[in-house]
Amino acid sequence: MEQWVYLNGRYLPMAEAMVPVEDRGYQFADGIYDVLKLAGWRPVRFRDHMKRLRESCEGILISDIPSMAEWESILAELAERSGLSRSLESQCILYIQVTRGVAPRNHLIPEPQPQPTICAYFKAAPHYTPEQRAYGVAVSAQPDERWLRCHIKAIGLLPVVLAKHAARKAGAFEALLVRDGIVTEAASCNVFCVKDGAVFTHPEGPLILSGITRGIVLDAARRLGIPVHEQPVPLSEFRKADEAFLSSTTMNVMPVTVLDGVPIGTGNVGPITRAVAAEVEAIIREELEAGVDLGAGLVASSQVGK
Ligand SMILES: Cc1ncc(COP(=O)(O)O)c(C=O)c1O
Incomplete structure (x- = not known):
């Protein structure tokens, strides 16, 4: 290109x-x-x-x-x-x-x-390996040192640049951001955990960026009949989750199987993560197939529901 x-x-x-x-x-x-x-x-x-x-x-x-x-x-x-x-x-x-x-x-x-x-x-588009998708990635808990308007997608990214760097140095793929003991999100993605068949994620508001893919994950869970709780999860509870995953535009859904070097749940990609990931892919595919090209009336088109 x-x-x-x-x-x-x-x-x-x-x-x-x-x-x-x-x-x-x-x-x-x-x-x-x-x-x-x-x-x-x-x-x-x-x-x-x-x-x-x-x-x-x-x-x-x-x-x-x-x-x-x-x-x-x-x-x-x-x-x-x-x-x-x-x-x-x-x-x-x-x-x-x-x-x-x-x-x-x-x-x-x-x-x-x-x-x-x-x-x-x-x-x-960045490339993620089949191994990352199949076995999940590791995250490292890092202090969330950002400002209090994280819902704005501001270009001032130093706090997450440094957090992600620290996570990489600790052998992890992403930084799990923690503010006042609560998991907010990751350096450049939203974060979800699964406990007893329900999905938990931080509520929208000034402490997180409201990811567009986060919205698709919520749609996917709804379609699958999986309960979602948009509520703050303490890091101590997150460590006890059965499953965890990340979402972002570039990755869609990425399973997380290790936190600070310790397996999450069984340490394998869990069934809810798999189901949500597949449903997110399906929703995106459906929307794209029914969609309209740039320059062909995309904005005007009633086909573009979202
Ligand atoms: C802090 C943060 N949270 C979440 C996301 C995911 O947002 P989206 O799904 O819109 O890509 C991003 C994306 O860059 C981000 O920087």
Whole structure:
């Protein structure tokens, strides 16, 4: 895939896409982002991602961003230039970032506000191994040191960069974030555990990012008749779970079988995790097959329920 970047109304090869040093995203992490997955030219849950993008912008007082319909045409043009395959077998990731724009360095939000710096590009979807899917991954409990507006998908990611680094150094795949003894989520995914046949996950609110895939997991559990409790789970209880799993746009569902070097439950991928993972895949496949390509009226289409 050729890497083309949409940057403030222009389409540029990656090497030519430059942002000024005084961009507030660069100097203050004053911006937000979103990550979508596409099969061919069809994004998974486009409306949900666009809604979250808008709400993240509103959360940091940025208002001048493209409408959903404008995004659709920007992204269709970008897909064309990037030579994106239309085959539903071909998956990729879309990264979108909005910063407050360029202004002389000063903590105060400039008034009037500068034009936001808006960029987007497609990139290859990360690869997860069949072993990770079959045997699950390990997580390492790390302190959740983020700010108290985690529902905003802010680009200031240092706390999770450091947490994930610490988890990797401890031999784990992901950091299980713990605030005041409660498991919130992971560095870049939502977290679920299973006890006595029911799924538990942290409720939505300022302590977690409300993952789009988390929403699909809840839909999947509902379809399967599996009870879900959106309630805080202490780390001490999480350690006693029968099963655990992660969810994110790039992974869908990833089983977790080890916490801090100790097996969770039997240490194997459990039946609820397997069922939810398969149902999430089925929901995504159904939605994509019934979906509409970027640029073909995706936003206007009544077929796009989500
Ligand atoms: C902190 C955090 N939680 C959860 C998620 C999962 O969100 P989604 O399912 O929308 O990818 C992400 C994704 O980047 C994340 O960064």
